[in-house]
Amino acid sequence: METKKAITSSLEAKERIEKTFAVTAEKHDSLDIRLPIGLITGIYGLILIMLGITDPHASTVLNININLIWGAVMCIFAALFLIAHKLSVNKKT
Amino acid sequence: MPEKVIQPLFHISTADYIIIGIYFLFVIGIGYFLKKYMKTSLDFFLSGRTIPTWVAGLAFLSANLGALEILGMAGSSYKYGILVAHFYWIGAIPAMLFLAVFMMPFYYGSKARSVPEYLVLRYNEPTRAVNAISFAIMTVLMSGISMYAMALIFQILLGWDLNTSIWLSSIIVLIYITFGGLTSSIYNEVLQFFLIWLGLLPLPFLALKDIGGWNALLKRIPEGFTHLWSVTGTANSNPMGIEYLGVILGLGFVLSFGYWCTDFLVVQRAFSTKNIRASQQVPVLASFYKMFVPILVVLTGLLALALFPGQLGDYPKQPYDMALPLLINKYYPVGLIGLGITALLASFMSGMAGNVTAFTTVWTYDIYEAYINKNATDAHYLWMGRIATVVGVILSIGTAYIAMQYRSIMDFMQTIFGFFNAPLFATFLLGMFWKRTTAWGGFWGLVSGICSAAIMFFWLLPDKVFTSSMAGNFWRAWWAWLVCFTITIVVSLFTKPKTIEELKGLVYGYRVTDEDAKALAWYKKPEVWAILSVIVLIILNIMFW
Numbered sequence: 001m002e003t004k005k006a007i008t009s010s011l012e013a014k015e016r017i018e019k020t021f022a023v024t025a026e027k028h029d030s031l032d033i034r035l036p037i038g039l040i041t042g043i044y045g046l047i048l049i050m051l052g053i054t055d056p057h058a059s060t061v062l063n064i065n066i067n068l069i070w071g072a073v074m075c076i077f078a079a080l081f082l083i084a085h086k087l088s089v090n091k092k093t
Numbered sequence: 094m095p096e097k098v099i100q101p102l103f104h105i106s107t108a109d110y111i112i113i114g115i116y117f118l119f120v121i122g123i124g125y126f127l128k129k130y131m132k133t134s135l136d137f138f139l140s141g142r143t144i145p146t147w148v149a150g151l152a153f154l155s156a157n158l159g160a161l162e163i164l165g166m167a168g169s170s171y172k173y174g175i176l177v178a179h180f181y182w183i184g185a186i187p188a189m190l191f192l193a194v195f196m197m198p199f200y201y202g203s204k205a206r207s208v209p210e211y212l213v214l215r216y217n218e219p220t221r222a223v224n225a226i227s228f229a230i231m232t233v234l235m236s237g238i239s240m241y242a243m244a245l246i247f248q249i250l251l252g253w254d255l256n257t258s259i260w261l262s263s264i265i266v267l268i269y270i271t272f273g274g275l276t277s278s279i280y281n282e283v284l285q286f287f288l289i290w291l292g293l294l295p296l297p298f299l300a301l302k303d304i305g306g307w308n309a310l311l312k313r314i315p316e317g318f319t320h321l322w323s324v325t326g327t328a329n330s331n332p333m334g335i336e337y338l339g340v341i342l343g344l345g346f347v348l349s350f351g352y353w354c355t356d357f358l359v360v361q362r363a364f365s366t367k368n369i370r371a372s373q374q375v376p377v378l379a380s381f382y383k384m385f386v387p388i389l390v391v392l393t394g395l396l397a398l399a400l401f402p403g404q405l406g407d408y409p410k411q412p413y414d415m416a417l418p419l420l421i422n423k424y425y426p427v428g429l430i431g432l433g434i435t436a437l438l439a440s441f442m443s444g445m446a447g448n449v450t451a452f453t454t455v456w457t458y459d460i461y462e463a464y465i466n467k468n469a470t471d472a473h474y475l476w477m478g479r480i481a482t483v484v485g486v487i488l489s490i491g492t493a494y495i496a497m498q499y500r501s502i503m504d505f506m507q508t509i510f511g512f513f514n515a516p517l518f519a520t521f522l523l524g525m526f527w528k529r530t531t532a533w534g535g536f537w538g539l540v541s542g543i544c545s546a547a548i549m550f551f552w553l554l555p556d557k558v559f560t561s562s563m564a565g566n567f568w569r570a571w572w573a574w575l576v577c578f579t580i581t582i583v584v585s586l587f588t589k590p591k592t593i594e595e596l597k598g599l600v601y602g603y604r605v606t607d608e609d610a611k612a613l614a615w616y617k618k619p620e621v622w623a624i625l626s627v628i629v630l631i632i633l634n635i636m637f638w
Contacts, residue, residue, distance in 0.1 A: 009213060013463070017204050018204075030130050031126050031130070036123055037283065037284060047108065051108055061423055074291055
């Protein structure tokens with residue numbers, strides 16, 4: 001009796017899964033995540049560069065303008081992501 | 094609650110607030126743009142199985158890399174030294190690779206929409222119920238507990254009011270997941286991944302430069318703090334109070350396999366990809382990222398120890414969690430500090446989002462659809478997912494306020510949650526690799542494993558038996574696993590096995606053939622990358638022996 005009940009519950013679960021998959025037959029594109037990543041890191045990079053230029057001695061411990069350096073690093077990073085996004089858009093069209 | 098005004102650690106300016114504000118705008122914006130893609134329940138709960146592998150891989154790792162973990166692990170490194178890297182290397186990578194190579198084909202191939210659903214397919218309804226209900230409760234409570242802990246940290250760092258932190262982060266998380274479901278959650282985890290690295294990576298560089306390089310650092314910290322294994326001969330010879338067998342069996346085997354291979358919060362990320370091979374590649378990819386996380390947490394913890402020796406510790410000193418914030422405060426100027434705070438905020442919010450999406454999926458598919466409303470339309474389940482998101486967030490907020498009132502109960506609850514994880518891995522291991530395991534074998538094994546963990550904690554092997562509570566956790570996990578493993582086998586031998594028809598695609602030996610995988614070039618096979626990952630892991634362990 002016990003095992004019989006177990007069989008039906010497993011098969012019942014299988015049927016329900018099939019139902020969900022049947023509804024989502026078509027696969028579709030989604031937002032390309034490289035775009036928002038490129039944008040936000042680019043904006044942050046520019047803000048840091050601006051802060052680095054206006055106040056080069058903000059960091060008091062070490063004599064490094066870390067805002068300027070890291071802002072530049074983030075801008076390069078952002079550019080790579082935006083280029084990758086652009087390339088994938090071109091490929092599709 | 095202390096009512097006195099505490100001077101915040103960081104002094105932040107308008108530029109920093111602008112950086113934080115931009116982040117909030119972006120996460121809500123991403124949710125808004127994803128809304129139109131959420132047409133079915135599968136879109137909402139499993140991203141319609143369309144997420145690219147590299148994105149799912151980053152999300153797989155980030156779902157686990159919460160702000161509390163980063164701060165806590167940096168603090169632990171200050172306290173215990175490089176031994177903390179065990180949590181990242183031996184304590185994660187073997188389990189992630191095992192999940193990828195051996196378990197993912199059955200998880201993904203079974204078409205289960207959640208981890209508990211695999212249990213109903215392989216075992217029976219009661220086994221699923223135990224896992225689904227305990228997971229749903231634990232996930233929501235954990236999300237609330239970490240929300241409170243995080244609000245406390247923001248109060249210390251920035252002087253933010255607890256209520257503001259809790260409500261602001263909850264409302265933003267609520268907006269973006271109600272819009273975009275799992276996809277929102279995954280996208281924000283990926284965003285968090287890059288923000289964490291970009292926001293915290295300058296820290297070890299600046300501190301190392303200040304201190305005079307790696308060798309200068311080694312001279313300033315105690316000898317035993319820089320070795321992974323050579324100090325673990327006995328429990329008394331290292332700061333963590335644990336010997337190598339405890340590390341390997343408890344942390345390396347049971348706890349990490351229990352977490353990485355069965356916790357739906359992380360496995361859900363691999364479920365969102367397009368085929369079996371992609372789902373296998375997700376944890377493999379994440380294992381490579383994972384190896385480098387100690388640069389952010391362990392190295393910074395050691396640097397904090399060298400720069401601020403004796404400043405952190407038990408009350409009345411500052412708590413260990415402050416190791417990373419002290420470094421930020423010392424080296425980051427206005428701007429970079431905003432970025433650092435955004436990184437912490439992002440990792441906290443995405444952790445919460447991950448909890449809430451896992452909760453809504455398990456609630457909708459494994460509790461609501463399974464027991465409450467069996468035959469509704471797909472559109473109804475999608476609607477239910479959105480409702481569950483709201484309810485999940487409200488329950489988290491409620492838990493955060495309870496945590497605020499009863500601090501000690503919360504620590505206790507975290508220990509109780511640990512009871513459920515360790516035995517579960519035995520249930521999956523036997524379910525996937527031994528055809529003879531029966532439905533009731535799985536159920537009674539799991540229940541007795543959970544009970545034995547509780548009995549050991551309260552009576553047989555309480556913390557005071559061990560040199561440290563961490564050693565206690567490792568050893569109890571191992572014994573609970575063994576109890577579940579043994580009972581499952583014994584009960585299985587006396588009960589009726591499942592038919593081949595029922596086990597198809599669920600057990601080793603009846604694997605569904607993956608046509609795409611056969612034609613793959615060797616360098617595209619997940620197994621090849623997994624082996625490479627193991628080699629790098631071994632080299633790392635030898636380097637810091």
